[in-house]
Amino acid sequence: MSAAPSSVAPTAAPAPPDIPVIDAPSVPFVEIEALRAEQFIPAAKEALTSLLAEQAQGKLIRPVFNWAGRNSLFPLHWGLACCAIEFASMFSARHDAERFGVVPRSSPRQCDLMIVNGTVTWKVAHKLITLYEQMPEPKWVIAMGNCATGGGPFRTAYSVVPGVDKLVPVDVYIAGCPPRPEALLDGILTLEALIRERGE
């Protein structure tokens, strides 16, 4: 091997004009094949953590994650009131929400979507917040039905939260008392379009 270690010293890569260079991300792309095995891993690490890798992550990996995430929304499998019946029938054979990748999960740690299906009382409010905080980011909330949207017929009652958006941020509201499963499917597809639009 005539290549001395000094010949593979990092040289400044020519930066494209539209990418700002911070502290000269010196990634030896050209000479990377000439590196020995013990030199390859530190160089690869440097490449992954460099600015170019971050931009590649933003332009290539994030859209893939967005596409995968919005087509596999996992809602939390819980029910608060009669809207839960419509929620359940959305997963039945006639409506078959699984063709959109919507699969209910029983643990909030496996979910990225919370469908608040029913009347939220003040007693259950902090349990709902706890469940929401246990869900990993990114996460979305659908307020299903009139009760979750604004309290519904119980809006002035002494025990009912007048709209779940007082507790957690809501992305999609679905009207109805209760909404039919088609309306819930439409809300989920609206949320998918919203996620695509936001690029989360």
Added chain:
Amino acid sequence: MPTEDLATRLRAAAPETTATVEPLPGTDGRLRFPPDQALAVFRACQGVLGYRHLSMVGGIDWVDHREVFYLVWSDETRRYLMLSSDLPLPAPHIESATAVWPSANYHERETWEMVGIGFDHHPDLRHLLMPDGYQFNPLLRSFKLHEPEELEVKVRHV
């Protein structure tokens, strides 16, 4: 059991009580007692008179006073009996029935929360239907339907 017999048997079992029995359709009667004789009346009803089961506890807001009532059930005669007591304002309170009928626990918690009647020597008097820190008695006649913003309570308690 006729109401006269009931009054007589109650006097025999608890001579210090001044309870009166009046007829109430569908039941053995309505037994009214002063609140300071509550424990003696409860013990007599549960023991000698045989009303082993407490079916419900409730409260009424009569604006100038409040009333607490107990519906008890006898398995021997298969009849109900209503016990009721008038509690003066302010701070209406009565002795808890949990020492006699343990099932009074939840009913008295609900009555305390909704109608604002205190139960002395209750083992676990805290909110049942409402979150901790709720500051209203919703079934009082002075309670108005609020705008939702006025009713926000502190729901995040650590």
